[in-house]
Amino acid sequence: MFSKILIANRGEIALRVLRACRTLGIGAVVAYSEADRDSLAAQLADEAICIGPADARRSYLSAPAVISAAVVTGCDAIHPGYGFLSEDAGFADVVRAHGLTFIGPPAEVLERFASKEATRRLLEAHGLRTIPGSGMLRDEEHALEEAARIGYPVLIKPSAGGGGKGMRLIRTPHELETSFKVSRSEAKAGFGDDSLYLEKYLEDNRHLEVQVAVDRFGHAIHMGERDCSVQRRHQKIIEETPSPALTDAARQELCARAVRAVVEAGYENLGTLEFLVDAKGDAYFIEINCRIQVEHPITEMCTGIDMVAMQIAIAAGEPLGITQADVVSEGHAIEFRILAEDPGKDFRPQSGQILGYLAPGGPGVRMDTHIYAGYEVPSYYDSLLGKLSVWAPDRSQAIARGDAALRELLVDGITTNIDLHRAILANEVFIDGKVTTNLLDRVGSAPFVAAGNR
Amino acid sequence: MPQDRQGGTAAAGRDAGAAAESPVAGLDARTKRDHKAISRLADDLLPALIAKLAASGLGEIEVRDGDWKARLRKPIGTGDRKAGGRSSVDGQPGHGISAGRSPSAALAHSAGEERDRLAREKAQAEETANLPIVATSPAVGVFQPRKDTAVGMHVRAGDRLGTVDVLGVREDVVAPVDGVIGLSLAEAGEAVEYGQELVRIELPENSRGLAANGADREAAAVLGEA
Numbered sequence: 001m002f003s004k005i006l007i008a009n010r011g012e013i014a015l016r017v018l019r020a021c022r023t024l025g026i027g028a029v030v031a032y033s034e035a036d037r038d039s040l041a042a043q044l045a046d047e048a049i050c051i052g053p054a055d056a057r058r059s060y061l062s063a064p065a066v067i068s069a070a071v072v073t074g075c076d077a078i079h080p081g082y083g084f085l086s087e088d089a090g091f092a093d094v095v096r097a098h099g100l101t102f103i104g105p106p107a108e109v110l111e112r113f114a115s116k117e118a119t120r121r122l123l124e125a126h127g128l129r130t131i132p133g134s135g136m137l138r139d140e141e142h143a144l145e146e147a148a149r150i151g152y153p154v155l156i157k158p159s160a161g162g163g164g165k166g167m168r169l170i171r172t173p174h175e176l177e178t179s180f181k182v183s184r185s186e187a188k189a190g191f192g193d194d195s196l197y198l199e200k201y202l203e204d205n206r207h208l209e210v211q212v213a214v215d216r217f218g219h220a221i222h223m224g225e226r227d228c229s230v231q232r233r234h235q236k237i238i239e240e241t242p243s244p245a246l247t248d249a250a251r252q253e254l255c256a257r258a259v260r261a262v263v264e265a266g267y268e269n270l271g272t273l274e275f276l277v278d279a280k281g282d283a284y285f286i287e288i289n290c291r292i293q294v295e296h297p298i299t300e301m302c303t304g305i306d307m308v309a310m311q312i313a314i315a316a317g318e319p320l321g322i323t324q325a326d327v328v329s330e331g332h333a334i335e336f337r338i339l340a341e342d343p344g345k346d347f348r349p350q351s352g353q354i355l356g357y358l359a360p361g362g363p364g365v366r367m368d369t370h371i372y373a374g375y376e377v378p379s380y381y382d383s384l385l386g387k388l389s390v391w392a393p394d395r396s397q398a399i400a401r402g403d404a405a406l407r408e409l410l411v412d413g414i415t416t417n418i419d420l421h422r423a424i425l426a427n428e429v430f431i432d433g434k435v436t437t438n439l440l441d442r443v444g445s446a447p448f449v450a451a452g453n454r
Numbered sequence: 455m456p457q458d459r460q461g462g463t464a465a466a467g468r469d470a471g472a473a474a475e476s477p478v479a480g481l482d483a484r485t486k487r488d489h490k491a492i493s494r495l496a497d498d499l500l501p502a503l504i505a506k507l508a509a510s511g512l513g514e515i516e517v518r519d520g521d522w523k524a525r526l527r528k529p530i531g532t533g534d535r536k537a538g539g540r541s542s543v544d545g546q547p548g549h550g551i552s553a554g555r556s557p558s559a560a561l562a563h564s565a566g567e568e569r570d571r572l573a574r575e576k577a578q579a580e581e582t583a584n585l586p587i588v589a590t591s592p593a594v595g596v597f598q599p600r601k602d603t604a605v606g607m608h609v610r611a612g613d614r615l616g617t618v619d620v621l622g623v624r625e626d627v628v629a630p631v632d633g634v635i636g637l638s639l640a641e642a643g644e645a646v647e648y649g650q651e652l653v654r655i656e657l658p659e660n661s662r663g664l665a666a667n668g669a670d671r672e673a674a675a676v677l678g679e680a
Contacts, residue, residue, distance in 0.1 A: 034649060050647040051594045065648070068620045069594045072645035098621065 002077040006070035009081025014041035020308035033059035035378040040370040060084040077101040086291040103315040126261035128285040134198040158187035159195040205276040210258040222255040239295040240334040244433025298333035301391040332398040335389040342415040351379035355413030360405035364391035423448040588651040595620040
């Protein structure tokens with residue numbers, strides 16, 4: 001096991017990793033940017049080190065800064081959290097070259113799964129159904145040919161993208177013509193790689209993901225699925241487990257197929273396989289996330305597994321120590337992403353000082369956040385203030401607990417989406433478990449915002 | 455917030471317009487209307503306006519009702535400067551007037567508090583002026599002062615005072631201003647973080663008597679060893 005881990009991330013996930021380190025009895029150093037000096041993780045850490053200015057490219061995204069910080073503080077491993085350098089094969093490789101361990105899949109595994117397009121082909125060969133799509137697009141003409149073959153509507157996607165960033169829905173050849181160049185330059189600017197591909201767009205789909213863990217010895221488990229269908233512009237807002245869209249038999253089948261495919265494809269460490277499920281219930285694999293997910297707490301609440309601790313142990317070369325039979329998922333859990341966004345003003349990100357903060361409590365309530373009263377939310381990073389997760393023996397009780405906890409949660413001084421969450425919880429489509437990924441974008445958020453203000 | 459306020463003021467304006475257009479039915483009606491307008495201004499509008507003015511970055515608000523109008527003005531120089539300052543701090547001109555985002559901003563508008571704020575700013579400015587000037591670390595890594603520098607040496611802004619080794623790549627520690635090398639705040643070979651204070655720079659007029667300073671002699675020894 002490691003003796004000291006550098007936490008190369010910020011916000012709530014830095015704190016989550018710090019907690020895992022403390023539980024495991026491992027030392028931890030929180031690496032922070034100048035803008036995060038006052039963050040809770042930096043304050044609670046036994047050791048913290050400033051790695052650069054607010055600009056993430058010179059701090060959280062700077063491999064030399066992060067690795068140098070690990071070296072000078074005597075760490076033997078680096079936890080990248082999510083986002084930033086967490087799925088960067090080149091970074092993982094350089095970390096290893098400096099005699100340190102990257103907490104995540106080994107560099108060559110990240111490399112193998114780096115391209116979404118190649119990953120789809122790889123896992124298709126290992127038994128996962130994939131959405132009809134194109135190869136890398138050469139040019140506009142090629143894009144038009146491929147779109148005609150696949151059939152509209154299609155999504156134009158950057159190969160190096162993630163989290164729904166840079167995707168565009170195209171319904172006609174004319175739209176494709178006008179969007180192609182823009183998408184290409186956006187991909188270049190956003191991800192440093194302008195490769196694009198097309199994918200058939202499934203109307204009224206649900207977004208499901210299967211959580212897997214594979215150790216170095218090829219032992220593997222799945223920890224069930226999460227339903228992330230409540231999205232706005234491809235960004236997840238609410239996640240729950242288990243999915244109300246799957247029967248137990250369908251769930252078992254999907255999860256077993258997913259874990260078998262990644263083991264055969266040589267995956268290692270924690271991973272999440274994302275699927276789109278169409279109206280008929282067919283699940284299409286879309287991508288794998290080679291890191292801890294934002295929404296991991298709901299899986300932890302149902303299984304009782306500390307997934308960050310598991311991730312660290314796997315990276316340290318330890319065997320899983322449990323088999324599929326040991327993984328028992330009980331009850332129902334829902335996570336609400338608490339964002340510093342103003343739903344009434346087109347979800348504009350908010351920054352400023354948190355004047356008051358009170359976390360909700362009670363049975364089955366968990367709050368993962370780095371904020372506190374007096375904390376200044378910097379404007380440089382994403383708008384995630386924290387994650388409120390609730391657990392209950394069944395879905396309707398989980399909804400009730402969720403609503404009670406959201407009512408109790410107080411974030412004062414900054415506009416958040418708390419009321420939007422309550423409005424979604426009260427919506428019949430959500431209560432019936434029938435939310436599809438396009439719901440908020442199709443009906444617009446306005447009815448929810450209006451309901452939330454009542 | 456700003457939109458709400460503007461909306462409120464605009465609505466009051468529309469009311470006034472409507473009242474002016476209505477036919478004047480005679481003196482009694484006019485007196486009645488004046489009384490109504492005055493009591494409306496005093497009872498309904500003024501308290502709301504005072505609250506709005508306090509929460510806004512505006513210096514003055516005026517409303518009309520019938521032939522009557524009320525104008526509220528903040529103590530001199532309060533509103534405009536507040537709004538200007540805030541927008542430059544936020545870097546979002548569009549948000550400049552949304553001073554209502556925090557009660558502290560709204561509260562800062564009584565004359566007393568304004569005086570306190572100015573005093574604080576003055577004190578802060580003086581403190582800043584007296585702060586020592588320091589060359590800071592450009593990166594996280596291992597600090598090495600330049601071997602051929604010593605306390606008391608004159609340097610120009612941009613002169614290299616040492617390096618921070620970042621995984622074998624040296625990044626320069628440079629003097630931020632013209633001056634004289636003063637106390638070294640980190641030792642050779644010490645792990646330093648980004649922005650860490652490394653070498654003090656004394657301004658030339660303050661540099662007299664530097665040699666008499668024991669701490670600086672110690673620093674000179676450290677620099678000499680490196």
